[in-house]
Amino acid sequence: MFSPVVQTKGASREAYDKAVDLLQKKYANNGRKLELLKSAYGIEDVLETVTEAQLKYAQRTEGSKVRKWLGGLSTRITYYGQIIDVLSQHHPEYVSLAWGTMKFLFVLVLNHEEMISELAKAVSRIADVLPRAKLQLLAFGTDWMKDATQCLYAEVINLLMRCLEWYEANPWKHAWKAFKDPYKLRFQDLRDKVDEKARRMDEMANTLSQMKINDMHQALVRMENTMSAHHLVLVARISGLEQISQQVQVTQILNGTEHSQFPSPVESLRFCQAVRRKRIGQFELNRTALLPRLQAWSAAESSSLIAIAGAAPTRFQTKDLATELVDLISAANKPVIWALNGRQPPSINKELTHINLLRQLTNQLVKLNNERMIAHVSANFNAPRVASARCEADWLGILKECLTGLPEVYLVVDMEILGKPSDENADSWLEFFRLLETLVSSVQGVALKVAVLSFRQNFIRSVSMGSSPASIVSLRGANARGGGPGVKRSQPWGERKNKKMRFV
Template identity: 30%
Template structure:
């Protein structure tokens, strides 16, 4: 080959040209296949977009641009179809005589230009629509402003007239409703008071005066008896000083009746002297008769009556109607205790309850399950939830009969203050007759 190149280069050039012809033909054939495939893919992607533009903006210019696009597409499809149906020899020949850049490039450029024109026409049409919307909005705003300017004065005058009439009607309605509610509250309050005054404990002031008189008479008769200083008990001081609702129990036997009665009188007098609200239940003169035997329900009615009298001005028609219905439905001790709690909630600040359980006749057994300690503790817990700032101090005075059985086992020792009575020797009795000192 080297010898042939040196002596006959024309033959070598002929061979080299033949080889280049074959290689260029294969390369152009491959480029044609790639160009047709890529063009078909791009056309398939652009046709749905063109269809949407023709639906949204069917203008003359858009239709003309779409027609030009379809014409160029048809030309391209015809040329591609002819190439696909050619044989191998024609493919070999046309790959040299009709390279893809000369055969298809002009049509593809026209198709791309038509597609860009359609997109630009669609964008311009969208801008026109936005401009129309803007103009319409400006027109609407101008009309609204004009309408508001013409109607504002009349509307303002109408609103002022309506507000004035509503205020006048509300004032008249409120005054009439207040007067009606007050009358209804007074009527319901009088019904409750008449229902509660039917109890067997009588007037609390009369019972208090009776105990004061009885205590003064018995002070001289019981000089031979002494008691422990239960009134100075730390438990009693804690009960009175802590800023919360609390229960205390003073427990003594039959011989301690005089000491407990005297203590009740003293503590009520001290609270009244300091203008502290106090409600009490003391044994009166009527309790010594057969018809004056009082039950636990009578005691609760007695306390509720006093609690209502302490806060007559705190009643409204709705609360009084509810409580009036509850009073008529109350049957067992727990119901009356809940009503007592509702009455105590009307108080403000602090209120004391001094309850001498000797006012109750022990033959009238309360409802099964009722416990002085447990039920009062539950009541105080409910009061704390509903009125945290209210302090209810409950003082129960009784003996072992009042807190027997199941109750005695569950009463904590830190709230029980015992009263112990001892006989005074003869020598000290004579000294006490000379100088008597009340505790």
């Protein structure tokens, strides 16, 4: 990992001070240069001093017409120098000495012009290198980069000191330096070192950038892994909250459908079971036609509706048969719901009888299919939808939703739960029977097996006269009070030993 990034001015000042320390030995005998270096705050101040000297020199020589003329003339004469050298070979005694002297002077002028031009380029180059070096030091404040910056500053200071020395020299020294130390001999090596140190810093910055990119990649991978872990935790929490919300919705559905004008299904079943136990051995049914029809109804793989038709003499057998159906189906561990005629409440709202009964069947189904109902809570099935149900069609739709996930469901209905038929509600029983027909024909993905039992002949005739898909089974029996053999609980329709109804 990288060391902490330091402040730009502090790092630059530190590198400058160390670069000055490196040059103290070299300028130990030059107090003026040491004083200049120590008085400057940073390397930018040294560069500014050299730039000012450069401007002063340019202003001093700007109006020199002789310098401009000599520069242009020396350039042209040197261009044609090879031709003149050929002429001097034919007349050496006249032109060699004069031409050699002139050529020497012109070379000095060209060297001087080259010195001015290249020094200006060098100072401009340093002005470009220093900001980049400062940014690199700011971005990568490592020991490696600090050492590289110190070395660069040392070479830059060395070059700037020579430039300053040249700019402050008098014209005669310029002429002598142009002959003795042209640019390539006096400054080229220092400029090459500056370029080398700057290139080294660029390469080091590139390497450190790749290392930082790799660190960033690793950090992103860790961040992605952390985010994935947090996402899993968040999904788990959201899933838990969603499940809790679904459980609350199902609880609200149960609470909203629990209260009805009818007694609870469990109480009605217990009441009917108690009454049946008292009547055991008092009545006998003709099982010959009943047993095969019930077996076929139970074994069917699709939804079906069977109407078990009794008569006034068999009204007790009809009621006991409904109770026995519920007991046998429950004993076979088959899902079953029921609507049995238990203790009737003091008054029943005839207009809401169907809806109240459908609400009670919904409550039983939700309890029976509780786990699947929790998972099934959605925009189509939720507590607000159940609470807003107003008509019979709404409750039929809710009943179909409650059947989701069940392979088969049995429904046993004793039509007496709707109350004794009268002129006012003569069609009420038939309307509810049609609702059950609609439910059986429209449900999908589940085998809904409905058994409707009644001893009311008017109702049975109404069902048989219509185009009902229901299968009608007639009960024919005799009152055998006190004499005939009893019917055991596990054998309600068959002979006690060899005929037995099974729900498997």
